[in-house]
Amino acid sequence: MSASIDDPSVFAARAAVHGKQQLAVLLNTARVVLGAIAQRAVFVAAGLVLPALIVLLWWTAAEHRWVPEQLLPAPTLVWQTLRELWASGDLHAHLWFSASRVAWSLLIGGSVGLLLGFGMGLTHTLRAYLYPSFNVVAQFPVLGWVPLLIIFAGIDEALKISAISIAVVVPVTINTLKGIANIPRPLLEVARVYRFSLLQVLWRVVLPAAAPSLFTGLRQAVMQAWLSLVFVELLASSEGIGYLIVWGRQLSQPDLVVAGMVVVGAVGVLLDLALRWLESRLQGWRRGAF
């Protein structure tokens, strides 16, 4: 993958001195590498076709005023707004508020989810008592919680953090539980033969074996948190990306609305990529643990 396009020619020049056979091998390698790059490029390009078409349609619709400009902003205006938001520092400020809300919720919701997941996964009794109730509660969407939460938590930060935390608890619990339930029995039996202590079992068997599932849970949780965040910030906020979107609508500045959406999407993709990267790094630790 790391071979650059210039490489074959450089290599080829040297190969001419050393012999034709070597040249043929090198050319072949180059062809394979280039082929892989081309294939990859086609794959990436294929993914870009739809967004490009949508932007084109959007641009045309805005250009020809198919929809009044008060309702549909031109892509160029959205881009300009994004740059202005960035330059004025507003975007950073709003992102920071949103990010801290997500971070707190991940901490609270994630801890509760892990506790529940490990508890129900490790002890059969707890699972018997809790799982049916949890399963029912897990079916409620975050949106459904909000009216009730407003009564108890008010409309301030407590509402936002608790609503997002609830969105986080569910995927973390379920995936932790699944990860533990799916640990191959023989592994635990071997641990028993070696007379591992509980801590040793947790650290050397349960955690590494359940890690992929834990990670799936975390990734789902982060995505859920980010999506719910935008929804709760639509309510009674004075800062955050969701607030930026509402504000744009109140001021008839649809470019601000779309810019907010673009930022939400971009951050979501970045978060997912970062977590995937972290996950692949942790795979190494996992192998070492066994």
Add this chain to the structure above:
Amino acid sequence: MQRRTLAVALSALALLGLTSLPASAEDKPTVIRISFPGAGTGGRPLQGGSFPSNAHLFKEIDDEFKADGIRIEWKFFPGAGPALNESYANGLTDVAFGHGDLPLIVGRATGLKHKIVLSSGRLGNSYFVVPAGSTAKSVADLKGKRLATFKGTAGQLTLYRWLDKFGFSDKDFRIISLDNDSTKAALATNDIDGANITPFDLQARGIAKSILEIKDDPKITRPGTVWVGEEFEAKYPQIVQRIVTRLVKVAYWSTQEATREKEFQAWATSGSQAYIDYKKDWDSVPDLRTRINPLLDEYYVASLKSSIEETKKFKLIRKDVSIDGWIEPKYLNQALKDLKLEDYWPQYDADGKVKIAARSTLAAN
């Protein structure tokens, strides 16, 4: 099968919607779509507090056009002034029976084209209200606390003027956006620390209390606006004249002392303010013409200009707004002339002081 029927029905509806927009080339439309920048409690289709709302509540406009077979479609927006802008941008509104200064200017700044034909009213008291258990005695006591206003509506600028009056800016507080109903609920649960709202009903129920009151200050509140879409105005000038004349007639009726109780009771049906709120709030105006005034006088024009300046100062609009060709007083002047009401209302100067006093009510009767 069912889904297909639904699709057919929907497209038929869409077609109807499209075809009803450009009315036939006659000089009268089949329907006039009149919008209010608000709705009653829980979104009920009622508004109170102004003479244009009387025109709806007492079916004045419906009566005016009944004989012509013109239907009046009334629209009410819980999303208030900003939602009215969206409706007009979508081509779903012909006439606005009231619009606060901020959404009016924001709409104009985004390129909405309308003609201001008269004012929906002016002045009024403004209160700074805190939860019943609050210890705050002044605006300064609330610094850094949470205030609520319906952002994007005239109320936002009114709050900013309050803050400015006491030497603060919006940056000194956390200002969240809540509509009227939610503001009352949030005061009850202590979720906000202050708001501008009429307090009497809340006070009677022990929910909140007013700590400061500014009475009929021309610099704190700004006149409301009745406008007609430019296209509608160009196409049906005589219809516009009839709407304006009828509205001025209603305005005249609304200023009669005998109407006072009747209109307060009608306004209270919308639920956004209780009867006691109107009753006490209007106690400070012995002459109803102080607030129920349709004129586009020097004060109106100067107010609009300073609201534009404020809107720019607070960075609520990005394009400049010019008032050239925006105000079209000819319909109002004609109506005042036809109804012999030219000197009925007091005229204010740019500073908000009475320039030409109102005709004595004795002479009017």
